Amino acid sequence: MGLDRRGFITFLVGGAVGTLFTPVPWKLADDVSIWSQNWPWIPKLQYGARSEAPSLCKLCPGGCGLSVHKVGKRPVTAQGNKNHPLSQGGVCPLGSSAVQLLYRPARVKGPLKKNNGRFEAISWEEAAQIVADNLKGKKIAALSGDENGSASEVLAGFLKLLGSDDFYFMPSDAQVSQRAWSLMEGKGQLGFDLENSDYVLILGADILSSWGPVVRNQKAFASRKGKFVYAGPVQTGTAATVDKWMPVYPGQEGVLALGICYYLLKMGKSASLKNFGLVRDYILSKYTPSVVEAKTGVSAAQVQKLAQDLVKASAPCVLVGSDFGQGSGAFEWASGILVNLLLGTLNQKGGLVALPENKVITSAPWRSELNQKSFLKFLDEVEQGKAVDGLLVYEANPLYALPQPEQVKTVLEKIPFKVSFSTFLDETAMACDLILPAPHFLERFDDAYTPFGVGQEIYSVAAPVIEPIFSTKSTPDFILEVANKLGVDLGFASFEEVLQAKAESLGTDLESVSAEAYTSDKWLAQNSLSLPVEILATGLETEGEGVFLAPVARNYLGNTKQALTPFEVVVVKEFELQKKDFYIQVNKNTANKLKLKQNGKVKLQGAGGECVARVNITETVMNDVIAAPLGFGHQAWDEFAKGKGDNLFKVLSVKEEKGSGLKVWNRSQVKVVRA
Amino acid sequence: MAKGKSCVVLPFLIGFVGALIVGWGLFPKLLYSEKAQPIRFSHKVHVEDQGMACDECHTFREDGSFAGIPTTEECAECHAEVMGEDPAEAKFVEEYVNEDREVPWLIYQKQPDNVFFSHIAHQDFDCTTCHPDVGNSDTPPVYYENKISGYSKQTMKMWQCERCHAQNGASNACYVCHK
Ligand code: SF4
Numbered sequence: 001m002g003l004d005r006r007g008f009i010t011f012l013v014g015g016a017v018g019t020l021f022t023p024v025p026w027k028l029a030d031d032v033s034i035w036s037q038n039w040p041w042i043p044k045l046q047y048g049a050r051s052e053a054p055s056l057c058k059l060c061p062g063g064c065g066l067s068v069h070k071v072g073k074r075p076v077t078a079q080g081n082k083n084h085p086l087s088q089g090g091v092c093p094l095g096s097s098a099v100q101l102l103y104r105p106a107r108v109k110g111p112l113k114k115n116n117g118r119f120e121a122i123s124w125e126e127a128a129q130i131v132a133d134n135l136k137g138k139k140i141a142a143l144s145g146d147e148n149g150s151a152s153e154v155l156a157g158f159l160k161l162l163g164s165d166d167f168y169f170m171p172s173d174a175q176v177s178q179r180a181w182s183l184m185e186g187k188g189q190l191g192f193d194l195e196n197s198d199y200v201l202i203l204g205a206d207i208l209s210s211w212g213p214v215v216r217n218q219k220a221f222a223s224r225k226g227k228f229v230y231a232g233p234v235q236t237g238t239a240a241t242v243d244k245w246m247p248v249y250p251g252q253e254g255v256l257a258l259g260i261c262y263y264l265l266k267m268g269k270s271a272s273l274k275n276f277g278l279v280r281d282y283i284l285s286k287y288t289p290s291v292v293e294a295k296t297g298v299s300a301a302q303v304q305k306l307a308q309d310l311v312k313a314s315a316p317c318v319l320v321g322s323d324f325g326q327g328s329g330a331f332e333w334a335s336g337i338l339v340n341l342l343l344g345t346l347n348q349k350g351g352l353v354a355l356p357e358n359k360v361i362t363s364a365p366w367r368s369e370l371n372q373k374s375f376l377k378f379l380d381e382v383e384q385g386k387a388v389d390g391l392l393v394y395e396a397n398p399l400y401a402l403p404q405p406e407q408v409k410t411v412l413e414k415i416p417f418k419v420s421f422s423t424f425l426d427e428t429a430m431a432c433d434l435i436l437p438a439p440h441f442l443e444r445f446d447d448a449y450t451p452f453g454v455g456q457e458i459y460s461v462a463a464p465v466i467e468p469i470f471s472t473k474s475t476p477d478f479i480l481e482v483a484n485k486l487g488v489d490l491g492f493a494s495f496e497e498v499l500q501a502k503a504e505s506l507g508t509d510l511e512s513v514s515a516e517a518y519t520s521d522k523w524l525a526q527n528s529l530s531l532p533v534e535i536l537a538t539g540l541e542t543e544g545e546g547v548f549l550a551p552v553a554r555n556y557l558g559n560t561k562q563a564l565t566p567f568e569v570v571v572v573k574e575f576e577l578q579k580k581d582f583y584i585q586v587n588k589n590t591a592n593k594l595k596l597k598q599n600g601k602v603k604l605q606g607a608g609g610e611c612v613a614r615v616n617i618t619e620t621v622m623n624d625v626i627a628a629p630l631g632f633g634h635q636a637w638d639e640f641a642k643g644k645g646d647n648l649f650k651v652l653s654v655k656e657e658k659g660s661g662l663k664v665w666n667r668s669q670v671k672v673v674r675a
Numbered sequence: 676m677a678k679g680k681s682c683v684v685l686p687f688l689i690g691f692v693g694a695l696i697v698g699w700g701l702f703p704k705l706l707y708s709e710k711a712q713p714i715r716f717s718h719k720v721h722v723e724d725q726g727m728a729c730d731e732c733h734t735f736r737e738d739g740s741f742a743g744i745p746t747t748e749e750c751a752e753c754h755a756e757v758m759g760e761d762p763a764e765a766k767f768v769e770e771y772v773n774e775d776r777e778v779p780w781l782i783y784q785k786q787p788d789n790v791f792f793s794h795i796a797h798q799d800f801d802c803t804t805c806h807p808d809v810g811n812s813d814t815p816p817v818y819y820e821n822k823i824s825g826y827s828k829q830t831m832k833m834w835q836c837e838r839c840h841a842q843n844g845a846s847n848a849c850y851v852c853h854k
Contacts, residue, residue, distance in 0.1 A: 007686040014690025022698020027706070034824035037787070045788040047743070049736055072746070 048072020054081055054515060056448055056462035057095040058395075058441035059562050060555065061147050061174065062086065062213040063451035063458065064095055065517060068442060068465045075099045075442060075466050084517055085458060086216040086451065093556035095215070097567040101440060102469060104566060105638035106424045108437035110471035119435065124473055127436050131478075132485040134417045138389035141166035141415075143375055145396030145561050147174050148367075148448045150360070150498050154476040154490065155394055157364030161488045166388070167365075168375035170396045170560060171663075173205070173212070173321045173328060174452035178371035179660060180333030181354075184273075184531050188354035188524035189368065190337070192319045193455030197350035198226030199313030201260075201306065202238060203253035203336060204328070204666075205321025209237030210553035212321070212453025225350075226313060229306070231256055231298070232323050233550040234585070234627040235620035246306075247622035250550040251667030252296045253320055254332035255539040256303065257339050258283055259292030260318075263307035264342040271341035274530040279338070282533050286540060295539065297622065315350025316343050322666045324551040324630060326560075327403070327652065330660035331538035334531055347523045354524040355450055355457050360501040361490055376402065376654060376663040379411045390417040394475055395438070399427040400634065401560035403652035403665045404608035421475040426563070427636045439464075439472040445496050459506055460517040461499050534659035544653075546669035547594065549604070550627045551648050557631030563641035564631060575616040576629055582645025583616040585627040591617045593624070594672050601675040604628070606651030606668060612675050613646060626670065707819040707828050713778055714771075715763040719813045729802070729810065741794035744780050747771045781818040783807055783829045791854045805831060 003011070019025060048071045055066040055078070065084020068075045078098040080087035101107075111127040112119040122130075142159050144152040147169050156167040169175055177190050194200055194217065205211040208218050221228055221242070228242040231253060239245035248256055261283050273279055289300035296303075310316045320336025322328035337352065345351025357366050375398070382388055391412065402408045409431060412418065420429035421438045429435045438444065447461040476495040483490050492498045500510040508518050556571055558564045564572070575583050584604065586596060596602065596615045603610050604626070613628065621627045632645025652665045721727045732745045751772045757765050771778050784806055786792050797805075807816050807829065819828035840847045 003686065004682070007682050010683045011686035011690040014687035014692075015694040016690075017687075018691035018694025019698055022695055022702065024698045024702050027702075028823070031706075031821055031823035034787075034826065038825055048746070049742065050738065050740075 046071045046074050046076070048074070053465040054084075054462065055098075055442055055465050056446060056460050057087075057091070057098060058146065058149065058446055058448070059094045059098065059101075060092075060210075060214070060559055061172070061448075061451050062092070062095075062215060063148060063448035063454075063460060064091060064213070064215045065460055066091065066095065066098060066462075068099065070465065073466065075102070078442075080215065084460065085456075085519055086213050086454065086460075086517075088216070088219045090215040090219060092214050093568055093571070094559065094562060094565065097565040098442060100567050101562070101565060102442060102466070104424065105640070106426075106563070106636070107440070107470060108422065108425055108429065108435050108472075111437065111473075112435040114433050124436075124471070124478075127434060128478065128481055128485060130434065131419060131436075132482050134390055135162060135482065136486060138162075138417075139166075139387055140164050140390045140392065141168070141378065141388050142392040142394065143168050143170065143396050143398060144394045145170045146394060147172060148451050150447050150449070150502055151394065151474075151476040151495070152370075153359055153361045153364045153367075154479050154492075154495065154498060155392065156370055157361035157490050158479050158483055158488065160363040160365065161483070161490065162486075165365075165373075166378060167370055168373055168378055169370060170398065170401065171326045171375060172452070173325060173333075175371040175374070176322075176328050176330060176662060177333045177452070178368050179662060180330035180337065180535070182368065182372060183330055183535060183660060184334060184337065184529050186337075186354060186526055186529055188356055189450060189452065191353045191355050191450075191453060191455045192317055193350050193353050194220035194317060194319070195223070195350075195455065196225070197313075197315050197317035199310060199316040200224070200226075200228045201310060201316070201318045202228065202230045202232075202242070203248075203257055203318065203320040204232050204251075204323045204332070205319055206232070206236040206238045206323060206325075206553065207319065207321075207453075208241050210555050210559070211238075211325050213451050214555065216454060225315075227309075229309075233548065233622050233625045234323070234552055236323070236552060237554070240620075246298055246302065248296045248298055249622070250323060250548045250625060251328070251332075251664075252539075253323075254329075254335040255287070255292055255295040256298060257318065257320060257332070257335035258287040258536065258539060259289065259296065259298070259300075259303040260307045260310065260339050261335070261342055262287050262289065262292065263304050264311070264339070267307070267311065269311075269342040269344075271338065272529065273341065274528055275533070278533055279531050279536070282536055286536070291540070310339070310343055315348065316345060317351050318343070318345075324553040324666070327665035327668075329538060329657040329662050329664040329666070330535050331657060332666075334535045335539070338531060341529070347525065353455050354526060355454075356520075356522050356524055358449055358457075358459075358502065358505060360498060360505055361492070363490065374663055377661075379408060382414055383411045388415050390419070391415045392419050392421070393428055393432065394421045395423075395561060397422070397426040397428045397561060399431055400636075400647065401649060403649055403654050403668075404606075405647065405649055407608055421478075423472070424562075425636055425638075427634065430636045436475070436478060437470065437472045438475045439468045439470075442466055443468040443472065444474045445499055447499050447502065449502070457520040457522055458517055459502065459508075459513060459519075461503065461510060461513045463514050532659060536659075538657055538659065543667070544669050546671045547590070548625045549606075549648075549651065549668045549670045550621070550625050551630050551652065551668075552627055553630050557629055558641065559631070563634045563637040564644065566640045569640050575618070577632065577645050578614065580643060580645070581612065581614045582629060582632040584613045585616050585618050585621050586625075587619050587621050587623060588617055589623050590621070590625065591615065596672065603673050603675045604648075604651045605671040605673065607653035609650035611646035611648060611650050626672065706822060708822055710781055710818040710820055712781055712815045712818065714767045715814055717761070717763070717813045718810050718815075720759075720761070722810055735795055735798075739793075739795045744782075747775070747777050781820075781827070783816070783818060783827050785827055785830055787826075790852050792852065
């Protein structure tokens with residue numbers, strides 16, 4: 001008998017009914033639902049023993065000790081190390097991204113060489129050979145963004161042995177303060193003993209958001225013994241938090257300091273300066289209350305009150321610095337130092353202190369010597385024809401974070417061989433011939449010796465907390481390897497040995513200092529200080545045309561080294577960035593004067609460039625000032641940073657400071673036109 | 676007409692029974708792939724021959740979390756070098772200890788990440804209430820992997836957890852297991 005159509009259909013029906021009495025439909029439905037929850041892109045938890053490893057944050061010069069929480073071998077989060085003097089358990093938004101940055105898409109995954117405009121992967125052996133061949137007998141310069149690590153010492157020592165003095169740090173207040181201090185014949189590195197002060201007057205420096213050892217500053221503020229007063233143009237994180245905010249025009253903090261000096265001198269205060277008489281007469285005649293009021297926007301009565309409050313305090317401290325951490329001149333620093341000298345707080349508890357230096361690479365200059373040199377001046381020299389064959393860039397991004405980066409790019413194009421040791425694919429790395437990625441700082445040995453701004457000598461070292469994820473190599477180790485190839489002896493076979501020697505030079509050892517930072521209370525006595533009066537003239541110069549620009553640095557938007565992190569994208573506020581436009585901030589008065597409307601699109605025109613922004617009207621900025629954030633407008637990195645807003649560095653204008661020869665850009669002015 | 680009727684019942688029955696055979700007999704075989712552990716680990720050698728106790732390797736950490744299967748580093752406390760004749764041990768030392776890699780053990784009861792199972796809360800039960808009794812095995816049991824979901828055949832389903840909780844008077848609130 002055959003199976004007819006009817007029979008076949010009943011067979012299928014029987015099969016279907018039968019299937020309902022089996023696990024097939026139910027199990028399949030269940031499994032498919034589970035399958036649909038297991039897409040490969042869904043992150044999986046890491047299981048293993050939880051542990052904590054001490055480390056050190058190298059995302060800014062703040063030098064915070066970290067406590068990296070691990071599950072098994074994998075770090076999962078970074079918190080402040082409770083036992084570290086600069087973090088005391090705290091961490092800033094940037095530092096809290098430390099672990100996530102291990103996996104940032106912009107990480108460079110191995111050594112790369114540019115070939116006809118495209119990068120190709122090469123081996124580390126090949127990289128070392130190319131570098132050695134290009135350095136031999138050539139004129140080499142180096143730029144470092146690590147102002148307190150021994151990696152810079154290795155690089156500077158190496159350059160010196162190659163016969164070059166062209167080692168530079170990225171600009172910061174650390175350099176300017178050193179330059180001013182040296183002009184005053186001071187010794188050592190300046191610092192502020194905020195912890196023991198009972199009246200801290202902060203002129204400009206946004207110490208609770210972005211300036212210096214931010215977390216330590218916050219801790220000192222949290223346990224303050226008296227008042228913290230802030231003078232600056234914008235209600236920054238510091239201004240909004242401290243006991244009092246006094247609006248002052250951008251870059252006029254030095255003038256305010258001299259205004260205070262005027263009243264202190266009138267009260268009969270003196271400072272042990274060789275040329276004290278000259279200085280006193282100069283200030284009393286030139287920085288009269290009316291001049292100071294016109295320049296700073298602070299009334300004479302307020303300045304006088306500041307002077308009186310400082311005198312009343314038993315341990316006052318005046319901290320001066322650029323609003324955005326760079327671009328200030330010797331003028332501001334010398335003026336700030338002078339107030340402290342008149343108050344008699346130098347090397348006193350709670351005052352301005354001079355800290356010792358340290359180095360272990362014999363050929364390397366002292367940090368105070370390296371800090372005298374300006375990369376911007378070097379760029380001028382190159383532009384004017386100075387022959388330089390090669391540039392080594394370590395942890396620095398000058399093509400983004402120097403004033404007028406387009407011009408910087410043009411000048412650097414004159415240098416035929418450029419190497420970037422960046423961990424991330426930043427603007428500078430993209431313009432180099434070789435990218436030889438340094439490991440992320442959690443993957444390498446690194447250190448920080450007395451970060452600028454602290455009040456005591458501190459040495460911290462971190463051992464790696466994770467094996468390198470990509471094919472990276474510690475830059476100082478690579479330099480030692482190349483030095484070896486070139487027959488140049490820096491006296492150490494590995495970077496770990498350098499750190500060991502540094503720890504020993506401080507009377508400790510690598511293991512102890514990795515577990516707990518070394519600290520000392522050594523302050524350097526000063527014998528004969530002076531203050532060249534020419535430096536004080538800067539504050540009297542007439543301002544140019546345009547509106548004052550107050551750049552604002554905020555760690556959560558990234559900094560000069562690190563672009564906006566994936567972690568922090570969500571905390572960018574709607575009045576900081578919307579779609580592709582970033583915002584400038586002006587108050588209602590200024591908006592009316594400049595005919596600006598909320599959300600209106602404008603162009604900021606500086607001396608060397610322009611950028612596009614939208615307007616936010618807010619009373620957190622003083623009259624006649626435009627505040628704008630640094631950190632936007634990246635053209636490299638990854639989707640988290642690229643193409644968001646514009647780069648404010650483009651509109652900063654650089655001037656040469658008389659008396660010190662320094663380049664300054666904290667008094668930039670811009671024109672605002674509707675876009 | 677009668678002839679026509681028998682023609683309907685028989686194919687129905689054949690289809691019905693066939694589906695039962697496929698559903699109960701063939702389907703489970705097709706659904707799971709059989710896998711062997713990457714290393715033929717012998718519990719017997721460790722327990723019987725070496726006299727080791729379960730909790731020498733399967734420990735609770737100080738914070739009360741369960742360490743599960745020991746890491747390569749922990750195994751290497753004894754097996755830094757090959758100690759015996761077993762080729763499985765040699766393979767382990769060569770491929771995992773020397774290479775500093777973790778063994779991708781197949782976990783018979785692996786729960787998804789959204790389940791927070793606390794071993795210490797269940798420590799009064801015998802391990803074999805949930806796990807296969809591997810303590811005396813020389814070769815680990817075959818691991819059946821669900822080809823669709825990717826989970827082990829023995830991964831406990833939620834209804835099983837809930838039933839046991841209900842029978843033992845433990846809460847079945849969501850947050851007890853899902854944090
Ligand atoms: S302040 Fe600087 S060093 Fe400290 S956590 Fe933030 S980025 Fe790191």
